Structures are given as C-alpha cells and as structure tokens.
Amino acid sequence: MGTAERKERDRQEMRQIILDAAQRLFLDEGYEHVTIRRIADKIEYSPGTVYLYFKDKDEILCALQEIGFAEFYRRQQILSGIKNPAEKLRAHGRVYIQFALENPELYDLMFIIRAPMNSHPKDTEWEIGMRSLNVLRENVQECMKANFIKVGSVDAISFGIWSLVHGMVSLIIRERIPMIPAEHRTAFVEESLDFVLAEILEKN
Amino acid sequence: MGTAERKERDRQEMRQIILDAAQRLFLDEGYEHVTIRRIADKIEYSPGTVYLYFKDKDEILCALQEIGFAEFYRRQQILSGIKNPAEKLRAHGRVYIQFALENPELYDLMFIIRAPMNSHPKDTEWEIGMRSLNVLRENVQECMKANFIKVGSVDAISFGIWSLVHGMVSLIIRERIPMIPAEHRTAFVEESLDFVLAEILEKN
Amino acid sequence: MGTAERKERDRQEMRQIILDAAQRLFLDEGYEHVTIRRIADKIEYSPGTVYLYFKDKDEILCALQEIGFAEFYRRQQILSGIKNPAEKLRAHGRVYIQFALENPELYDLMFIIRAPMNSHPKDTEWEIGMRSLNVLRENVQECMKANFIKVGSVDAISFGIWSLVHGMVSLIIRERIPMIPAEHRTAFVEESLDFVLAEILEKN
C-alpha cells in the first residue's frame, strides 16, 4: 500500500516546489510582486495548478512563514547547549542575526511584511512565533537569576533585545543603511550587538 | 522675468497640494490604498493632472519620504536645547518613537517599505536621511566626550541605538507584538528604551 | 451472458449514486454550488470518474430533472384515490405546492432554470413532463364532466391552473414576495389557491 504514501510524498514535493518558487520570487522581485501567476509561470504550470496545492495566496505565505519559524526555532534549540546564560544570550543574538541575513526573504515574511494573516491563522501561526519569543524570555530570566542583569522587567528587557536585533537586520534587509559596505556588514552588526549586550550584562 | 518665477511658484504650490492629499490618504487609509485616482479625487482634480506635476507614483512617494525626513529632522533640532548629552540621547529616543507612532504610515514609507527609490535618485534622497543619522552620531559623540559612554566606536553605538528604536517601532507598526495591549504600548516601549539606555549610559 | 447484464446493472447503480450525491448538493447548497468536483468529493470518487457515467454536467442535470418528474408523478398518482374530481383538483394543487416547497432546488431545475436541455433530447425529456400535465388535464376533464366547471377549453383551463400554482411557488422560490413572512407562507399560498379554485369550481 505504498501508493497512498507515494501520493502524499509527491504532493509534498509539489508543495515544496511551489514554495521554493515563491521564495525565489520574494528574493528577486519583492513581496508585492509575488503573484500566483508569476509563481505558476516560474514552475511552468498553469495558475490553476497552484490552487491544487494551496487554498489561496495566503496559505502559501503562511506555509513559508511556518518554514521560517521552524528553522529559526531549530537554530535556537542549539543554544541550549550553552550553560552560561550571558554567553547564551550573546550567542542568541548572533544566531538571530545570522538567520535573518542568511534568509532575508523568509525573515522579511516572518517579521517585516504587512501581515497577511487575514483569514485563518492569527492564532496557530503566532503561537509558533511566540514559542521563539519565549525561548528568549527564558534566556533573559536565566540571566537575571544568575545576576547578569540586576534591574528591569523580563518582558521589557526581552522586547528591548528583540527590537535591537530586529532593528539591525530589518534596516539591512530593507536597505536603509547604505553607509556600511556589504563586506563589513556582519562584523559591524556584531560589534553593535556586542556593545549593547556588554552594557546590559554586568560582570558579576 | 517674474512670469517664470510665478509659474514655478504655482507649480510648487500644486505639488504641495498633491502631496498633502497623498499624506492624508496614507494616514487615513494606509499605504496600499493610496492610488493616483484617490489622490486626484481628494484634491478634486483629474488623474491626468497629477501627472503634470509628478512623473509617476514613485516620485510622489519619494517626495513624501523627503517630507518625512524633513519633519523628523525638525524634531531632532529641538533637542539641541538640551545641554546634558545623556539626557539629550534619552530625549532623542523618545522623539524618534513618538514621531514613528504618530506617523506610522509615513514612518513605514521612510524606513520600512521596500524602497520605491527604484528609478530615482537613491543618493539625493538618502543624503537627507543621513543628515538625521548624523545628528544621532553627534549626540553619541558628545556622550563619549562627556564620559557617559566609555567604550565602543561611534558608528557601532549609533547604529545600535538607531536599531533599537527602529526595531521597537517597526515591530509595533507591522503588528508583530500581539503580547502588548495597545494602551500600554507607549509606557512599555519607553520602559524598554530607558532600560537599555540606562545600561549604556554610565553614571559618571 | 450475465456478465454484460451485471455490468449494465453496476453502471446504473453508480449513476444512481452520483445522482443521489448531486441531489443532496442541490438541497444543501443550491443550484449554483453544484460542481462536478463537489459531486465527486461527496461520493469519494475522482472528478474523472463522474465522466465515465455521464457525458457532461448537462446530462446529470437532465437526469435529475427526470428524477424530479418521476417523484412528482408518483405523488400525483396518490390522488387517484380521491373520487370527487373537484376535491381531487384541490388536492392536486396542494400536492403541487407541497412538492415544490419541499424540493425547491429540484423544482427550480425542473421548471424554472434556463433549460440545460441544450445539447440533449428536448423531447424524450419533456415527454415525461407532459405525462404529469396530462394527469392535470384529465382531472380538469373530470371536473367538466361532473359539471364542476361549465365553460372553457380543457387546455386553457389546465394551463391556467398550472400557471397559478407555478406562479405562486416560483415567486416564492425566487424570492419575489418579501411581503409574506416565511412562517405564514403555506397558509397564505393555500388561501390564494383555495380562493381561485373555489371560484372556478362551481357548487353544483
């Protein structure tokens, strides 16, 4: 009875092909130019075919978002090996930045794009986003317990740190920092991050 | 030769009228609902007329960006009255946030939107943006001179602070923080900002 | 040669399954939502399969019409138990109305919809419809014989009565009588029917 399985696998493959095409279009032409037609053209199928695999445009975007969130969460998990919470927080920041700059189009979709969570998700969708935020909150909490951070509320601090890294990568992704040559980007960004985190994390 | 001058002045007036209408539409209906037709309707001219004053839609958006940058710069200038550089930096952050949250669509256009500077100047445009960044850099430099900040490069620190505030407001504007109820927003944001700046600015 | 017979019987069974599903869709979702895909989904076959049993969508609609006519004819037959022709005529009207209001989408298909008998028989089809009309004609004829109706041609009278009930139910089905609240519908319709029939059927 491998038939049903094969069918399902084929289906998933086709979904993936569509998602890949959509993602490419994001990179090449930007969010607002991603249309069902263009996706269909890119994969050399008819527009109708896309609808066999995705209910509508939103579903495609949501699927891409989920892929992004899953990958980001996966990267966060690796951090759990780091015992020192301050060190972990610094690594956290670098992981965030690295993820964003390696997958700018996914990051854009997840955190920048004008939310396409019109119809269905809102909950399921963001739950998965919240999961990642919670990992950060826990990290901050550990830092507080270990006295690396002595004042402030967990939420405010977490939001601050998140904003810091989000601000950096979104200025880069949306090309608002022409002053930094591309080749120094990562170094520059990490310097900024290190500076702020160094100030926040007191030597105890 | 007053005729040519008058003509030019009339022309500028009309451009302003169009830009005002466009800006109102931004505020009232959001970026994606701004169409040439709607702008024309609002000023009670025909769509064709708009094209007599602006080459295309992009040119209107760019002009609006400039208006935004000018207004933001104006607000920054007020800060020059504050003598204590640390205090000034804190005020700087609040001014930034206030500007963004009061003019979310304009802010979006200036700092978030996928740049519509496709066919247009790219440089002229950003010069004006850089001017504002420089005001921040100077403020940071003052803080370093006055020993409020003891380590780090001016550029990295400036970028960090900018990223922090940009990150906060852009997460809010693009609705990525469902966890904060709208009424606590400003307080929460300022708490985060104060926390980070307090850590950065050492008591000397 | 039982094989051929079995095949034919299987074929008829499958046709019936498809028609049942189609009819359910009619009732549940209305004419315009009946698509081949939905029918196929409902019976858990593929769209292609439907085409093995029916040439096209029209053929399904025609088959449904026939089912409708058969059911209506069946209901008419029950009337033959009523001996008094005047009484029978009144019952006839009520049966008609009841059938229509109980199966509005089917009735619509049979008597209102722009005929889907485009490519199809036109005659075979309507023969079966005529059969029902003839039952009415006979009833009218009986009434004339029994002196309940004293003047007029059978055809004109039959057409008049048919038009009356068809007019009532089709105004209702196509929602052209906002003035009657739904709960009084049946009562109101029967009042109208009784009035007209009372006038037509003289007390002899």
Add this chain to the structure above:
Amino acid sequence: MGTAERKERDRQEMRQIILDAAQRLFLDEGYEHVTIRRIADKIEYSPGTVYLYFKDKDEILCALQEIGFAEFYRRQQILSGIKNPAEKLRAHGRVYIQFALENPELYDLMFIIRAPMNSHPKDTEWEIGMRSLNVLRENVQECMKANFIKVGSVDAISFGIWSLVHGMVSLIIRERIPMIPAEHRTAFVEESLDFVLAEILEKN
C-alpha cells in the same frame, strides 16, 4: 455652461449603450452568460471602461431591473383611464402579459432571475417593485368595493392573480410549454386568463 450638462448627457448615453448591450446579451445568451467582458466586447470597449459607468455587475443588473419596473409601471398607469374595475382588472392582466412577452429578458431579470440584489438595494429596488404590486391591490380592492369580488382577502386575491399571470409568462419565457405553437401563444394565454378572471369576477 453647457459643458457640465453635455458631460452628464454623454455619461448617460454611455450608460445606456452598456445597458442595451447587456440586455441584448440576456436575450441572445441568457443571464448566466452575461459577463462584464462580453458586454465590453459587444460595445467594443475594454472591460475597465464598463467600470467607469457602473460600480459592478450588480449595478448593471439593478439598472436594467429599474428600467423594467419603470416601463411596467408606465403601462399600468394607462389603465387608470378605465373606470369599470372589473374591466380594468382584465386589462391589467393583458398589460402584464403583453409587457412580459414583449420584453422577456427584462421580465426575466425583474421576476425570474435568482435575485442579484446582494449588496445594496433590497429596499430601494423593491420599493419600486412594490409600487406596481400596489396598483394591482388597489384594482382588486376596487373590484371588491364594486361587488365584483365578494369574498377573500385583498392580499390573497392579489397574490393569486399575480401568480396566475406570472406563472403563465414564466412558463413561456423559460420554455416549459412546448405544447403551444408560438403563433397561438398570446391567444391561448389570454383565453386562460379570461377564463380564470371570468370565474373570479362575478356578474353583479
């Protein structure tokens, strides 16, 4: 200042051209085949142009309905010259039938089509329809006052008469009476109508 007027007149002319094309399409191809694109093709304009004169497809249908209701009402008004209410009622029926058979596509739109009064009208629209119904009700009332009709409620009787004529014409328009050759249609229909009305209207 005839310019504004001319503009308005041109506009109305274009609307009329569109409406005429739509009406033709109704006749030639039936309601469900009337599409914006086909209308545009027929008048040799682009689809977008149609939207300059009508908000959406519904508005076109509603405009046609209104035209139909207006014309029908106009014809009803002529009846007011007839003093004898019984005679007037008979004329009323003939006017109704004549209007329907002379303008089958309009009639279809007004009374048969699955109501397209989705969004806006419902009220404005049917008010105008009700106006015509009221003319009938008044006629019936006059008949009752003058003792041509001795029993029954005005509403039930009016509904009965309306249903009768509506039933006749809609069976014809939707081609459910293949048994009558087209050339005898009017005569046959009037015979039926006269029969029923004769029974209803007692000689007093």
Add this chain to the structure above:
DNA sequence: CATGAATGAGAGTTCATTCAT
C-alpha cells in the same frame, strides 16, 4: 475501471498611465 493532476478559458475587478480634446 478509476484516477487525479493538470489545464485553459474565463469570471469579476483594479489601477497606473496615456492622450485627444
């Protein structure tokens, strides 16, 4: 026999832009 992936045509609608007046 049955599948179901794929299509092609077409639905309604929107909008930046042009051009004859």
Add this chain to the structure above:
DNA sequence: GATGAATGAACTCTCATTCAT
C-alpha cells in the same frame, strides 16, 4: 494647464473537462 475617458495588463480565483497512468 487641465481634463477624464479609455486602456491594457495585471490581479485572485473557479471549474468543466481531459488524459496519461
């Protein structure tokens, strides 16, 4: 200088139907 009617290309989405497997 201003008009505004008109366009053409684009959009998302639906569906009857076909055909290789």
